[in-house]
Amino acid sequence: MNKLIFTVFFLLISNLSTANVFYVDPVLGLVDGDGSESRPWKSLQKLFDGDYIDSYKWSIPYSDSSYLIRRGIEAPIRGGDRIVLKDGYYGxxxxxxxxxxxxxxxxxxxxHGARFSNIDISASSNWIVDGVSISSTVxxxxxxxxxxxxxxxxHGPSNNITLKSSKLFSIQDSSTWTAADWRNExxxxxxxxxxYTKIxxxxxxxxKRGVLLAGDYSTVKSNRISFFSRDGIQTIGDFNDFISNYVSDSIKVDGNHADLFQSWSVGKGGKVGSGTxxxxxxxxxYFIAQTDLNSPLSGYVQGIGCFDGFYENWxxxxxxxxxxxWNGIxxxxxxxxxxxxxTVVDVWNDTVGPAQIRIFPHKNSLAGKGNELYNNFSYKLVILPDSGVVASGNNINQFSLSSHFKDPLVFDFSLKSSSSAINNGSSSSSVRIDILGNSRDESIDVGAYEYIVD
Known part of the structure; x- marks a missing residue:
């Protein structure tokens, strides 16, 4: 991807003209419509297949010397415009x-009134998809x-694509699905x-899996990801942010070791665990293994699982x-x-656990370095030699969750006034707010929640 050409191109653009609004209606739209609300277009795909969008495409075959070619010079839809979708199925x-x-x-x-079977975007930039429903099976x-x-x-690179406020699912209600249905559909x-993708x-x-990011400089924020048969979130990209998501309910359908969050490196030749x-x-x-404790397909999911490093500056x-x-983190x-x-905990006390924080050298026995482990609440820290860890202020060996948290069985892990986690964190930590956005005072509490007086 030639990011320099792309950046220079946008820096040279003239001021944005007044934005326009166009309409598409798959039910009442007109084949010869003009995109107005009274005469909407009938097909969204037609706008991309025809000459309706003033945009650019890369010269092909794409290479470092490719340049942008204007297309649809006289087209009605331009940068900054909005295409409003009436309710209906768009395929x-x-x-x-x-x-x-x-x-x-x-x-x-x-x-969610505009419904799609899938949306594929390639060799394109600066698109926002907002409030749609996307659903299909194998x-x-x-x-x-x-x-x-x-x-x-x-055809060239994509970047600056945003998906927001949308609903994505294979099937609306999976309660009758068997393990075979999950595997096959x-x-x-x-x-x-x-x-530069934003989710x-x-x-x-x-x-199957919630979100996979293989690109860089992207953001996954404030999403609800639930009932998945592989991993909740996966990334092999760099400089990505995963913030304020709620990931829950792993479905066990085969021998896969699922993770709520997983990352792995890829080196030369595509070899896993040979890069950074x-x-x-x-x-x-919020990474929660199960909220539906009656699910017959619930499985032993790992928390943040990063087993094939290296991982640098996380x-x-x-x-x-x-x-x-065991693999909480x-x-x-x-x-x-x-x-x-x-806060890394286990409310079920099953045999595969309890949840821990585990920092190991690379699988190839290469040592880690320069790592800080501050103010975590966990049953246990497992830090092997040559992991390069400095640890302070962690509250460990905790079995009685009810003595620390308000209501663990409904996943309320805000602190009780009697918890030893209060004011016992290390001042070496630079974390100044908690998981809820509350400010932390100078006497930092251990774990994700700062104690707030009721």
């Missing part, structure tokens, strides 16, 4: 070769992901291989992790990173 949407000067927003007029023909963003080897939710405030449920994943932040998330702080597994090959003020 599969494919966007390829539309690099906008400024973002164009595709928005459902009524939240039998419906979808394979790679309900919302897919990728660079294209021939579940589709991944969001899959992005491109940079914001979406509900992703009844899926840089500068990711995992902050203020921040993992203010997360609540509730799992019945696990890093194999961690460098120059901070793991602070996390």
């Amino acid at each position: 599969s949407l494919k966007i390829r070769g539309f690099t906008n000067r400024f973002p164009i927003t595709i928005i459902s007029e009524n939240r 039998s419906d023909g979808a394979v790679r992901g309900l919302f897919l963003v990728e660079d294209h080897r021939f 579940a589709i991944s939710g969001v899959v992005s291989y491109s940079d 914001l405030n979406n509900h992703v449920f009844n899926i 994943v840089y500068n990711n932040r995992v902050i203020g998330n 921040v993992v702080e203010n997360n609540l992790i509730v799992v019945s597994n 696990a890093f194999y090959g961690l460098n120059n990173s901070r793991v602070s003020n996390n």
Whole structure:
């Protein structure tokens, strides 16, 4: 991806003209409509297949010397405009070769009223998809992901794609699905291989994997991800933020060791565990193994599982992790990173656990260095030699959760006034707010929650 060409292109753009609003209605729209609310277009895909959008595409075949070519010079839709979708079914949407000067927003007029089977975006930039519903299964023909963003080897890169306030699922109600149904029909939710992707405030449920980020400089924030048969969130990219998400309810359908959050490095030749994943932040998330304790397919899911480093300059702080597994937080090959003020607990006390924080050298026995472990609440810290860890202010060997937290069985891990976690954190920590956004005072509490007087 030639990011320099892309950046220079946008710096040279003239001022944004007045934004326009256009309408699409798959039920009452007109084949010869003009995009007005009284004469809406009937097909959204037609706007991309025809000459309706003033945008740019890369010269092909894409290479470092490729340049942007204007398309649709006289087209009505331009950067900054909004395409409002009336309620109805839009099927599969494919966007390829539309690099906008400024973002164009595709928005459902009524939240989740515009329904898609899948949305695939490649070789495109500056698109916002807002408030839609995306749903299909393998039998419906979808394979790679309900919302897919990728660079294209021939047509060029994608970046600055946003999905917000949308609903993604394989099936609305999975209560009757068997393990075989999950294996054969579940589709991944969001899959992005491109940079500067934003996944914001979406509900992703009844899926294979929730969110996969393979690109860099992206944000996954304030999403609800639940009932998944692989991993909740996966990343192999760098400089990504995972903030304030609620990830829960792993579904056990085979021998896969699922994680609520997982990352791994990829080195030369695509070899796993032979590279480095840089500068990711995992902050203020709720990672809950199960909320539906009666589910016949609930399984032993791991919390934050990072087993194939190296991992460099990571921040993992203010997360609540509730799992019945040793690997509450696990890093194999961690460098120059901070793991602070996390609450890592097990409310079920099953045999595969209780939850721990585990920092190990790389699987190839290479030593870690420069790591800080401050003010975490956990049953146990397992820090092997050569892990490069300085630890302080951690509250461990805790079995009686009810003596510390208000109501663990309903996942309320705010602190009781009697908890020894209060005011016992290390001042070495730089964490100044808690998982709820409350300010921490000078006497820092241990774990994700700062004690607030009722």
